[in-house]
Amino acid sequence: METIKTDVAIIGAGGAGLRAAIALAEADPKLSVALISKVYPMRSHTCAAEGGAAGVIKPDDSMDYHFNDTVGGGDWLSDQDAVEYFIQEAPKELTQLEHWGCPWSREANGSVAVRPFGGMKKQRTWFAADKSGFHILHTLFQTSLRFPSIQRFDEYYATDLIVDDGRCQGFTAIEMRSGQMKHFQAGAVIIAGGGAGRMFPFTTNGAVKTGDGMALAYRAGVPLKDMEFVQYHPTGLPNTGTLLTEACRGEGGILVNKNGRRFLQDYGMGPETPVGKPQLKTMELGPRDRVSQAFWQEQKKGNMVSTKWGDCMMLDLRHLGEKKIDERLPLVRDVSVSYLGVDPVTDPVPVRPVVHYMMGGIHTDIRAATPLPGLFAAGECACVSINGANRLGSNSLTELLVFGRRAGLSAAEYVRSGASAGNDAALAGKAAAAQARIRALFEKTGGRESLAGLRKEMMTTMEDNAGIYRTEGELLAACAKLADLRRRYADIELNDKTNVYNTDLLQALELGSMLDCAEAVTVSALERRESRGAHQRLDFVERDDKKFLRHSLAYYHPSGPPRIDYRDVVITKSQPGVRDYSGDHK
Amino acid sequence: MGEKMSRKPYVREVPKYSWFFRRPRYMRYMAREVTCIFIGAYTLLLLVGVMRLSQGQAEYEAFLAALRSPVSVVFHLLALGFSVYNTATWFNVTPKALPVQIGEEFLPGGVITGAHYLGWAVLSLAVLLMAGVF
């Protein structure tokens, strides 16, 4: 097996991974950086983000507002020291991106424009039409080409972290085009592997978002934090799950039920605001968890529009007019017309909530460091945590930048602080063991389970039992089912036993990651017997700060369910209170 | 998962002499390109005309007389067809090469192309008038 030695290795070349790589290259050009990604960097799912990135920039806004919105939006499960760091760094990072060429939309006077977003008290979401994530990703990727110290390994799939002497010293990865295993020996490793939405059948997430990054850390003993918090975005296309950005509502779009009623006013987000005059932090600009839950309640009452794709609410943008839609929401119009056949300029678009984002992830501290020395994590796969029980739209892109950079700097510090050199023989032995594990899966014959079959069962289980509202009974069933699926996973056999670009093997490994993450989600959800943010229990409808103002930590067990532990939330200045989305009417 | 390298990328050669038969758009492109043969040949004809003009009246009139042959008529018709095609393709892509931004907005391509067609028509009419065709 070839060994590639590098100072820092990064798994994932999405927004977070690229930002980390650039931070490292800028901090110390002498450090060698290996950037590994299972897809070419520009294919990473950051490219799909539409709405924008939050950062305080305009004079009527303040750091305190952003802080309060984020902490309240997260139902007080956010670590407030992390949020403080986050909001302070946010405008710097977004400006830095501007200096790197990001084509942010502009005001007439040439300054960057901002738009309203759900749960935000002020307009502070920087945007590049409705392809913000795309432009952020490409700006970062293109900027990264400037730095000779960043060496890319595109289409390499990381399989196992190598831990020796109590610290992470690299990993093994399959070079997809040759099918060969490589051993990356690194002074420090950063995981930026993105989310895990693909464990659900109906999601805005691309095929790459299979939770590999989380699973890598998890299996190496690092806990996954707050995994029960899975965000549903209220407005996805009902057939493909393609996202219609929250900016639709930020620009003034409204949500109505089959009677034409703007039903959000009936769920604590009223009173009604005039059509076309969106008011911040109320009605359609409420937070995602609340809006998705309101949909669920209305559906139960039979107030939704039934379509051939299931029950939907209607997103009405017509009053914005063609010009504004084309200027601010061109992608929204394009995807609605082409995938659904509905033109938002002339008709309301049927939409329904769709799995979108993982609030939980690899447990890291405010320095982006995990409890395992030498291992750092950033981006959607990490949980710092600033998002708490519910992420506010447009905080995530900023998070990638702020904590991507932080992870890079922390890794540089760690490497330069001179941890002793690794034991080459021991590391090679562990890499060989990792290779043997994959080879066993690869060569196995006589397996009785099919990859597609298990994947489908997992997805159905998650959709049916771990959705917007949950109960003890459903969660118990889901945990049992996932435990069973994990056992059966050992019995799959690949159909494709060749080396070159073997996507069958890749999907099998991805399924392994998703099963691990899915079990962490359901077990953590089962144990959290309260309702908070995106985690709603029909059997425990109240928030319970006494017992559960704590982060859950799921610890991996190779053959059984994870062990769940808890950890206090860091509270500095905002005591848990009531989330108010009545637009200052109370 | 073999230790041996098993890659063997397959390169599909582009057929050197016949690639343009593959897609209609390539045929359209080649049609545009071969207009140069007719335009070039016609320009050489003009050059001969100028030469004859410089040699004297008799020579020039012999040149004009020589033009009156069926071959020449066919050549002229072909050349006219190709040169009009060339003009159309040229004007149609002009907005790509020379976009005009006024304030924030770009002038729609159709306006630029249209202006060219208009100019072309006016110029051609002027030449015909001057030449005493009407």
Next chain:
Amino acid sequence: MSERVYQLEVLRYHPETDSEPHFQRYSVSCEEEWVVLDALNRIKETIDPTLSYRWSCHMAVCGSCGMMINGEPMLACKSFLRDYQGVIRVEPLAHFPIERDLVTVIDDFMDKFKRVKPYLIPKHEKPVSEGEYLQSPAQLKKFKQYTMCINCMLCYAACPEYGLIPKFLGPAAISMAHRYNQDSRDGGRDERQEEIATTEGVWECSFVGACSEVCPEHVDPASALQQVKIKSTVDWYKEHLMPWVKK
């Protein structure tokens, strides 16, 4: 929702067993509103797990699923089954070596893309603490269209000159250079000219225009290339005929 059986003819190539690619026919039941990518996914899930291809976003933004569909370079996630009649032929992107099945080797594009310095080289350095560079909506609009490139390489598969002259830098790379050249914040044109004003650069383009016809994001690379030619020509005349004019 109604399903129908569609016929797909997919080019298969497996380097470990095949000496050359061959077509394989699949009949697969699909919903009528589906795209070709959905059909491929269903084939992989239910008929043939060994079929390899790239995809991720299913919304025409990640640029991975470019393939030849009935001979045209297309994004599989934006090619609707309803737009085709009869057997649908699916092949890997033209002009790129085939790694396996529908997966191509794109090293050449990645190298060229990097060569044109596709990043901002600031006209005036300015620390982040001094805030953003001002840029009017008109200045933004001047280059915005060229930022929309998703690196799908459909334009390379469409451009015959790239097929004939593999050294040609090609439409997307040059358009990206042009994008930065046109950016009011940028001052790096001279550096990029070293790459793009060369024979293998913009001068191998004979303005076929196919690149713009197939571009799914309406980047219009052909326009960028012609503008680069005009500017390079003006540069050349200035440099050689009017050496006293300083740039």
Next chain:
Amino acid sequence: MAKSNKPIIWGTFAAGGTLSAFVTPVLILLTLLVALGHTPEMLAYARLHAFAAHWFGKLSLFAVISLSLWGAAHRLRITCYDFGIRADTLVATIVYLVAAFGSVAAIVYLSRI
């Protein structure tokens, strides 16, 4: 890599292409009339000679002939390549020589008028 010298010729190609897009069709139309036996007045020896004797006439005729030739020559070079004739240097030399001779000849003849 060195910058290309193609701009010299491309400049004349662009200028020639534009010029011939505007004027070649109508010129062909004029001589087509001759071919059909309806010689336009302007093409009568005396009128045309007078036109070509004026400096403006000389200049216009020279511009049309020379630029159109260069434009066509350059395009022909690329067309040859597209047709699979890959001896580019040879092709280029021939077509550009023709264009150059044509331009010189035009000057010589026009100067004699």
